[in-house]
Amino acid sequence: MGKALYIAEKPSVAQEFAKALKINGQRKDGYLESQDSIVTWCVGHLVTMSYPEKYDIKYKRWSFDTLPFLPREFKYEVIPGVQKQFDIVKGLLNRPDVETIYVCTDSGREGEYIYRLVAQMAGVKDKKQRRVWIDSQTEEEILRGIREAKDLSSYDNLANSAYLRAKEDYLMGINFSRVLTLRYGNSVSSYLKSKYQAIAVGRVMTCVLGMVVRREREIRSFVKTPFYRVISGITLEGEKFDGEWRAVEGSRYFQSPYLYKENGFKEKKHAQELIDFLSTEQPLRCSVDKIERKKENKNPPLLFNLAELQNVCSKLFKISPDETLRITQELYEKKLVTYPRTDARVLSAAVSKEIYKNISGLRNYPAIGTTAEEVLQMGSYKTIAKTRYVNDKQITDHYAIIPTGQGLNALNSLPVTSQRVYETIVRRFLCIFCPPAVYQKVSLVTMMQGEKFFSSFKVLQEEGYLKYATNSFARRGAKAQDTEKSDSEDVSCDAQLLAALHKLKKGDILTVDSLDIKEGETSPPKRYNSGSMILAMENAGQLIEDEELRAQIKGSGIGTSATRAEILKKLFSIKYLALNKKTQVITPTLLGEMIFDVVNCSIRQLLNPELTASWEKGLNYVAEGSITPQEYMDKLEHFVRIRTDQVEQSNYQYALRQFFDAAAVNYQKKQTTSKRGGKV
Structure with missing residues (x-):
């Protein structure tokens, strides 16, 4: 009887498979073997796409003559540093006694790509190949994944989209970086008085650069506008509260040109005129025009996907998306949480049936006290499948990030930040089984002389x-971190004032103690921080905090949950963007702004979030089987050919100079300070 070979993405994951399969056999160089099973591993990627010079030495020199570079057949090669492990894996894949190969790389597009490249380079033939697809690394889930493994061909569409994603990044990166560098590299380097400057562009990273530069320029061009609101100070049974004047229909200022929006004036004198008019009748009083009382339920937020977790961790812990992913990946490998690279914020129906196991395991987690026990006693987990937190239609590869309820022994050995990220995931999870928060809302409209x-x-x-x-x-006294946006118009009030408000009825007369002018000013747009940038990437360039709206455009993101943090990291490393590590605020560098201007003049489409998101959506269509890989490839090659020719024929060197000058003004102080030896 032939042997089964299990191939994982990393040595640590292979170890978990070996434990689950009870393989106590010999540890060999690069694999474990027992009587009927072998477990081996990749070390991340073992195979990569070859550089253009491997096709022909003429491509080593960057030249217009060799562009666009669009090979008929793509070449691949083993990454030199991991040649030894590749040779081990290749030997095992082709061993005569290996009958079935179980593919256990990460359950996602990138994991699929890692194995397919290895199998392609190793020349695997005439073997049964089965795909293991799991959501956590618990023993139970690993054994289920092996038991229910499908034929590898079931994932051919996913593999096609993985190959196309790599080809797309490769062709856009090589062609656009080369053509822009040849045409405009000297303009950038001579302006900066630096050595030869290559212009690095990419399908996703250039779009992200554009979002940051545009936001920075919006902030610079923003002009603060003062406005003046009129506020009444009202007393009710000894309790004081404010009323805000608005120029609604019936007001003498309704649709007046003096207004800044309906609740303020552009000039102080008009606010004073209103107060003078209202003060003609003394003593100051107002009547209750309308009062509404209602209860409002606020449901627990949806579960974490990777983008939402990265956003929350940026706010709570001031850590980068890359660090959040690293921590969550480690929690996954220690069996503490489910698969991190997910876009879904809900559970699957199948998982919801067994969810009590996850909750039960958390009873041994001290940081949450008796919460897990209380949740079990509530019993709401039995009907969770009927709620918005379970929806198979909103899941592509994996459900939301949740605690497994296992692996708790490993928690104490982890750094404090990792422990806190875990607690944040646990609390978000347990909250979905709890009742909504209930608020009593009171809306009051008072009237003074028709206003x-x-x-x-x-x-x-x-x-x-x-x-x-x-x-x-x-911190003590801190409110619950549900990270939801609160309604800024609502004022918290104490029980005494609430009781007094409940007695009010239409027509009641109240004392007005004062009429005051409150000056405000408009605020500029906020800079992106690392968390809000990840959310904006997930939402095709829009910073959407509303959960339902986010769900509607799901699948239209820039990049994927697996790649977004890495893209940001690259932009920081090539110094196109700068990150303030304390605040996690992202700003462009002068070089980044100059690259933006070059791209904006020559291949503006690369800066368009909607277009970039549409490429990602196209890859999803390939993965679903809605379009063929050839259809996608034809579209991609056409785009690359047209845009490369466009840049080659362009000549914006003189026009760019004025854009560079406009950007450089904002960095002169920093450069001067730096030359004096101060902080930049």
């Missing part, structure tokens, strides 16, 4: 899930 003032109050009546949402490491 209306608006007040809004919100009181938390039942904590619901908020009771469990606050992390154990949060």
Whole structure:
């Protein structure tokens, strides 16, 4: 009887498979073997695409004559540093006694690509190949994945999209970087008085650079606009609160040109005129025009996908998306959480049926006290499948990141930040089994001489899930970290004021103690931080914080959950963008702005988030089987050919000089300070 060969992506994962399969056989060089099974591993990528000079030495020299570079057949090679492990894996894949190969690389597009390249280079033939697809590295899940492994051909569409993604990044990167460098590299380097400057561009990273530069320029060109609001100070049974004037229909200022929006004036004198008019009747009083009381339920937020977790960790811990992914990957490899590179924020129906196991395991996790036990006693996990937290249609490869309830012994050996990331994931998970938070809302409209003032109050009546949402490491008195945007118009009020408001009815007369002018000013757009940038990439260039809206455009992102952090990291390393490590705020560098201007003049489409997202969506269509790989490739080659020719024929050197000058003005102080030996 032939042997089964299990091939994992990393040595640590291979070790978990060996444990689950009870392989206590010999440890050999690069693999483990027992009587009926062999477990081996890659070390990440073993095979990569060859550089153009491997096709023909003429491509080594960058020249217009050799562009566009569009090979008929793509060449691949073993990465020199891992040749030894590749040879071991190749030998095992082709061993005569190996009958079935179980592909256990990461369950996603990139994991599929890693194995397919190895199998291609190793020349695997006449073997049964089965794909193991798992959501966590617990023994139970590993054995289920092996038991239910499908024929590798079931994942051919996913493999096609993986190959195409690599070809796309390769062709765009090589052709556009070369043609832009040949045409405009000297313009950039001579302006910066630097050595030869290659211009690095890419399908995703150039789009991200564009988002940051555009935002920075919006901030620079922003002009603050002052505005003046009129506020009434009202007393009710000894309790004081404010009313905000608005120029609604019926107001003497309705649709007036003096207004800045409906709740303020452009000039202070007009605000004063309104106060003078309202003050003609003394003593100052107002009447209740309208009062509305309602209860509002706030449901627990959806579970974490990688983008949402990276955003929250950037806010809570000031760590980069790359670091969040590294930590979550480690938690996954220690069996503590499920697969991290996921876009879904819900559970699958199948997992929801067994979810009590995850909750039960968390009873042994001290940081959450008795929360897991309380959640089990509530019993809501039995009907979780009927809620918005379970939806098979919103899952492509993997469901949301949740704790497995296992591996807790490994937690204490991890760094503090990793422990805190884990607790954040656990609390978000447990909250979905808890009742909503209940608020009592009161909306009040008061009237003075035909002018209306608006007040809004919100009181938390039942904590619901908020009771469990606050992390154990949060500062004392800190509110629950549900990271949801609160309604800024609502004012918290105490029980006494709420009781007094409940007695009010239309027509009641209240005392007005004061009428004041409050000056404000418009705010510029905010710079991206590392977390908000990941969310904006997920949402095709829009920073969408509303959960439902985000769900509607899911699948239209820039890059994927697996690649976004790496793209940001590259932009920092090539010094196109700068990251403030304390605040995680992202800003462009002068070089980054200059590259933006070069691309904006020559291949503007690369800066368009919607277009970049549409390429990603196309890869999803290939993975689904909706379009063929050839259709996608034809479109890609046409795009590369047209844009490369376009740049070759362009001549924007003189026009670019004025753009470079405009950007450089903003960096002169930094450069001067640097020359004096100060901090940049």
